[in-house]
Amino acid sequence: MLERRADLMALTEASRKAVLTPVEPGDLSRALRALIAARASERLGGTRMKDHYYEHLPAAGTSSISLDWSMRM
Numbered sequence: 001m002l003e004r005r006a007d008l009m010a011l012t013e014a015s016r017k018a019v020l021t022p023v024e025p026g027d028l029s030r031a032l033r034a035l036i037a038a039r040a041s042e043r044l045g046g047t048r049m050k051d052h053y054y055e056h057l058p059a060a061g062t063s064s065i066s067l068d069w070s071m072r073m
């Protein structure tokens with residue numbers, strides 16, 4: 001059971017890295033990636049995951065993007 005949990009944690013960390021800091025980021029900044037991940041988690045009802053991604057917003061340099069929440073549902 002512990003081995004399966006360790007595998008799950010490793011996969012979760014790999015997913016986080018792929019979302020926030022991919023090897024080839026393309027045209028999306030780290031801040032925009034963190035914001036998209038936070039909003040997707042929020043829309044899907046993942047409160048803990050949403051909070052996790054929102055915590056990354058300041059470190060990702062959110063001053064470079066507009067955080068307009070007028071479209072928030």
